[in-house]
Amino acid sequence: xxxxxxxxxxxxxxxxxxxxxxxxxxxxxxxxxxxxxxxxxxxxxxxxxxxxxxxxxxxxxxxxxxxxxxxxxxxxxxxxxxxxxxxxxxxxxxxxxxxxxxxxxxxxxxxxxxxxxxxxxxxxxxxxxxxxxxxxxxxxxxxxxx
Amino acid sequence: xxxxxxxxxxxxxxxxxxxxxxxxxxxxxxxxxxxxxxxxxxxxxxxxxxxxxxxxxxxxxxxxxxxxxxxxxxxxxxxxxxxxxxxxxxxxxxxxxxxxxxxxxxxxxxxxxxxxxxxxxxxxxxxxxxxxxxxxxxxxxxxxxx
DNA sequence: TTCACTATTGCAATCAATTCGCATTAAGAT
DNA sequence: ATCTTAATGCGAATTGATTGCAATAGTGAA
Numbered sequence: 001x002x003x004x005x006x007x008x009x010x011x012x013x014x015x016x017x018x019x020x021x022x023x024x025x026x027x028x029x030x031x032x033x034x035x036x037x038x039x040x041x042x043x044x045x046x047x048x049x050x051x052x053x054x055x056x057x058x059x060x061x062x063x064x065x066x067x068x069x070x071x072x073x074x075x076x077x078x079x080x081x082x083x084x085x086x087x088x089x090x091x092x093x094x095x096x097x098x099x100x101x102x103x104x105x106x107x108x109x110x111x112x113x114x115x116x117x118x119x120x121x122x123x124x125x126x127x128x129x130x131x132x133x134x135x136x137x138x139x140x141x142x143x144x145x146x
Numbered sequence: 147x148x149x150x151x152x153x154x155x156x157x158x159x160x161x162x163x164x165x166x167x168x169x170x171x172x173x174x175x176x177x178x179x180x181x182x183x184x185x186x187x188x189x190x191x192x193x194x195x196x197x198x199x200x201x202x203x204x205x206x207x208x209x210x211x212x213x214x215x216x217x218x219x220x221x222x223x224x225x226x227x228x229x230x231x232x233x234x235x236x237x238x239x240x241x242x243x244x245x246x247x248x249x250x251x252x253x254x255x256x257x258x259x260x261x262x263x264x265x266x267x268x269x270x271x272x273x274x275x276x277x278x279x280x281x282x283x284x285x286x287x288x289x290x291x292x
Numbered sequence: 293t294t295c296a297c298t299a300t301t302g303c304a305a306t307c308a309a310t311t312c313g314c315a316t317t318a319a320g321a322t
Numbered sequence: 323a324t325c326t327t328a329a330t331g332c333g334a335a336t337t338g339a340t341t342g343c344a345a346t347a348g349t350g351a352a
Contacts, residue, residue, distance in 0.1 A: 012299055012348045032338080047302050052339060054300090072218040072309085073338070086261055099254050105268065108245050114275030115232055122251065123267045129260030158319045158328055178309080193331050198310060200329090218338085219309075 011057065019043045020054050029067065029075040029085075029094040067094060086124040090131035097124060157203065165189045166200050175213065175221040175231075175240040213240060232270040236277035243270060 011017075016039075023038035024030070030038070032051050039046050055076055058064045065077045070087065075094050077085075084097040102122075109117050127135070157163075162185075169184035170176070176184070178197050185192050201222055204210045211223045216233065221240050223231075230243040248268075255263050273281070 010299075010349080014300060014348070016301070045302080048338095049303075049340080050301055056340090068214050068216060068218050070212075070214060072214050072220065074218065086255075086259075086263075088261075089264070098256050102251065102254065105248065105251070106270075108248065109232075109270055110244050113232075114278075115234075115270070115272050116278055117232075117270055117272040118235070119272070120268055120270045123269075124252075124255055124261070124263055125265050125267065126261050126263040132260075132262055156320085156328075160319070160329060162330070191331080194309095195311075195332080196330055202311095203329095 011061065016043060016046050016050050017054055019046065020051060024064065024076065024078045029077050029096075031069075031073050031075055035076070069094060082119070084122040084124065086126065086128075088128035088131055089125055090127050090135070093128055093130075095128075097122075157207070162189060162192050162196050163200055165192065166197060170210065170222065170224045175223050175242075177215075177219050177221055181222070215240060228265070230268040230270065232272065232274075234274035234277055235271055236273050236281070239274055239276075241274075243268075 019039050019042045020035060022042070023035055027034055027038055032048065032055065035051050035055070036046070036048055039051065055064065055066075055074075058076070059066050062080070063078070065080065067075045067077055067085065069075050069092055070089070071092055077094075077096070079096055082101045084099060084101065086095050086097050087093070105120055105122075106117060109115075109120075165185050165188045166181060168188070169181055173180060173184055178194065178201065181197055181201070182192070182194055185197065201210065201212075201220075204222075205212050208226070209224070211226065213221045213223055213231065215221055215238050216235070217238055223240075223242070225242055228247045230245060230247065232241050232243050233239070251266055251268075252263060255261075255266075
């Protein structure tokens, strides 16, 4: 099951929250900056503090997951079911990986540990196709190869 | 093999760098703040910017790994061989997990992906023993149980 | 519908983590 | 001993995120 909300205080469906929700559906693990860029098209006056607060409430309520990128910036993910991520080490882009979770991994965790295990995350690292293309082009240019 | 240094510019073994290196040996995945606390005992005048710069160089040179905690703060890890981590969701403490890496995980990665896979990280989540103890005590106090 | 209650917003100020510019210091090669 | 320049200390600047507060606007009840 996906981790679900403590049904916190009554949330109000404000215009801002609605617009942010809509953007979350079209964006891929966006940061607050990226959400803002999207949101501004529909609601130009929306304030960044509002986005921060809205995202914090959504995390509290279990509507989105927060992921910390390598740069330390927060990314938000509206896919609630357990899943893994891949991270481009070049551009920092985060994406969902289309594979089932591997619960058996937890069985390898040292059983005598005092740590109460609740789950695990996997992040695959590498270079996304976009950056590979960019890199190949750059290398050709630099080395004078064709 | 552990990811190794581009043998960057000539690094100088300054007093500060030496002290920081020593602290890294005794600390467990410290943040810059924690490094500073340790370092100050030996070298009280050392500046935090120096620690930041030194750690950045060490990361560049492949002498340490940088891990981003859930709070977005950087932690440093001098264990270079591939290994997994566990993270206490209560206090944010990071530790190495004593288990072999599972290269077979990479085989589950969607083979048709445009993503060039270079590896993966696993982070086990849960509650460390220290926090479990603290929590148990707190619960007893709150519910009036003994 | 209208009203009242209070969650939410916008804005500016603030905070914390990290980086940067620059004059000074000190490794370490010659 | 001297020279070159990497590294340091310090303060200012940047960046990502939070907060205080007065104004605004959902929403449930009348």
